[in-house]
Amino acid sequence: MGISRNKSQFIEDMVQFKEKAEEVLNRSIGTSELTEARKGYEGKISAERFKSYLVTKTAIHLTCQYIHIRLASEASDLISPKFNIEAIELWGELSRNYREDYYELYRLACKDLRRAESTRNLYTGNTFDKYVEKLKIGFFITNQDNPIEKLKKYDFATLDPDTAIALFERIYPIDSRRDIKDFIEESKVTTELMNQLGLA
Numbered sequence: 001m002g003i004s005r006n007k008s009q010f011i012e013d014m015v016q017f018k019e020k021a022e023e024v025l026n027r028s029i030g031t032s033e034l035t036e037a038r039k040g041y042e043g044k045i046s047a048e049r050f051k052s053y054l055v056t057k058t059a060i061h062l063t064c065q066y067i068h069i070r071l072a073s074e075a076s077d078l079i080s081p082k083f084n085i086e087a088i089e090l091w092g093e094l095s096r097n098y099r100e101d102y103y104e105l106y107r108l109a110c111k112d113l114r115r116a117e118s119t120r121n122l123y124t125g126n127t128f129d130k131y132v133e134k135l136k137i138g139f140f141i142t143n144q145d146n147p148i149e150k151l152k153k154y155d156f157a158t159l160d161p162d163t164a165i166a167l168f169e170r171i172y173p174i175d176s177r178r179d180i181k182d183f184i185e186e187s188k189v190t191t192e193l194m195n196q197l198g199l200a
Helices: 004-028 033-036 046-072 086-092 104-116 128-134 147-151 160-173 174-180 188-197
Strands: none
Touching: 004 046, 004 128, 004 147, 004 160, 033 046, 046 104, 046 174, 046 188, 104 147, 147 174, 160 188
16 A cells, blocks of 8 residues: 555554554653663652653654565564564465464564665664563563554555655654664764754
8 A cells, every 4th residue: 555645644653563563662661670771870860750761662662664675674674574464364375373373473574684785784783772672572472452463564665765854743643753863872863854854
């Protein structure tokens, strides 16, 4: 399905992708883990705000990774497709044990992009990747409102700059960028996409 002709629905589906990730992360990050992650931030930022920033930036990081994976496989053929209709159907046929495990597909895509010289530095791993692991159940593996199922119909080769900019304004508004851009560490894949769009 072309994105330009379905711009509004595509943006809403991508926003739901990010919001679903935030919802699961909010449930999954416990107090003790938060206390450990917050070391060095005590007295600078409240625990509530720290968690809010961590959840938001991790969800944005994952959303940008997903967009980048789709573009790398559909717009530039850098890696084989992972999340379009054909790839997901093939995954179901080839991997009975992992049929609905989209986390495994995500890991394979990241591994492929670490092998590619042009994208290796974007997928070397960071703090946010550790929290993405918490999304395995409830986000990547879920029968209810699975965001990856909703997005598989779109052809990311048809993602035009205007739609991409409008999407970023929804998933990573300017106010959020000011608040969390330098929080903990850089998400290189987020920065890369923003640079490509002239938003960094």
